[in-house]
Amino acid sequence: MTDTAMEAASLGKRFGRRDIWALRGCTFRLPTGRVCAVVGPNGAGKSTLLAIAAGLAAPTEGTIEMLGTPPASARPRVGFVGQDKPLYPQLTIAEMLRLGADLNPGHWDTRTAERIVADGALDTKARIRTLSGGQRTRVALAIAIAKQPELLLLDEPMADLDPMARHEVMGTLMAQAAEYGTTIVMSSHVMADLDGSCDHLLLVSNGSVRLAGDIDELRDAYAVVTGPAESGDGLAPHAVVESRIAGRQLTALVRTAGRPLPERWHADRPSLEELVLAHLRASQTTASISAPAKIEDNAA
Ligand SMILES: Nc1ncnc2c1ncn2[C@@H]1O[C@H](COP(=O)(O)OP(=O)(O)OP(=O)(O)O)[C@@H](O)[C@H]1O
DSSP: OOOEEEEEEEEEEEEESSSSSEEEEEEEEEEOOEEEEEOTTTTSHHHHHHHHHHHHHHSSSEEEEEEEOOOOHHGEEEOOOTOOOOOTTTBBHHHHHHHHHEEEEEEHHHHHHHHHHHHOOOOOOOOOGGSSSHHHHHHHHHHHTTTOOEEEEEEEETTOOHHHHHHHHHHHHHHHHHOOOOOEEEEESSSSTTTTTSEEEEETTTEEEEEEEEEEHHHHHHHEEEEEEGGGGGTTEEEEEEEEEEETEEEEEEEOOTTOOOSSSSSEOHHHHHHHHHHHHHHHGGGOOOSOOOOOOSSO
């Protein structure tokens, strides 16, 4: 047994021969038993990372291990739902679930699969090709979860779901994590889906990991500070990730790492969204970072 769900070292992926990298120099470690949000703008490299983790694409350079082994050998212990929700359109839902059972002998929980489908009020006689995007997502999730994986990789699982279905599916995922200790790694653009549900963050931008670690620890290590614009120099000992001036007031995200701030500054613990947005804006104007803003949870 390993306590590491996913570990990458200098991971890189280049598509084609052009010198354009979808991922480059990604080093991080994700412990088991966590619900990890993979966040980043369009084209950041999230899907590429999840496809490599699922064993569906090979890295160009560097290494990645899933549950202590290469992705291909971890596959029986990993459930993956990609953005395109690969299902057989000509099969009915019932036939699709039976196929899932046949492909996962000894690793299949029929009741869970049927419950997740029933929660969406789906008719199991309906053919996959007649389902909406959100209904397909539900069937794909039912299959991935019924496989009883140790690790679930989900690429934007909420994208096609309406707000009520989102809430309900997130509840199913959290129950799975709590009951079986399943590690969940999911990408999303919707911070509201992630805040309060995820306890670990992997922030990817331009193919690099900008921030990684336990969300509570990250929020403790940073502060949103406000104060008079002319006293901005007083922040100098701290790493300023991003700062903005509105009128006479300066607002900044700083990495305090527990060190006290000058008294004239008002400091608040950042929300997950504030942490993410400040790092993303800073990654687009790297000049505004006065010290390395990236902290690793536990760099290998
Ligand atoms: N099969 C491919 N061939 C060539 N380039 C690719 C391929 N797949 C991805 N890319 C490129 O790699 C980069 C990262 O893409 P990726 O799909 O991983 O981003 P993403 O973070 O998942 O984006 P989104 O949030 O829009 O889904 C993009 O520039 C994309 O154009």
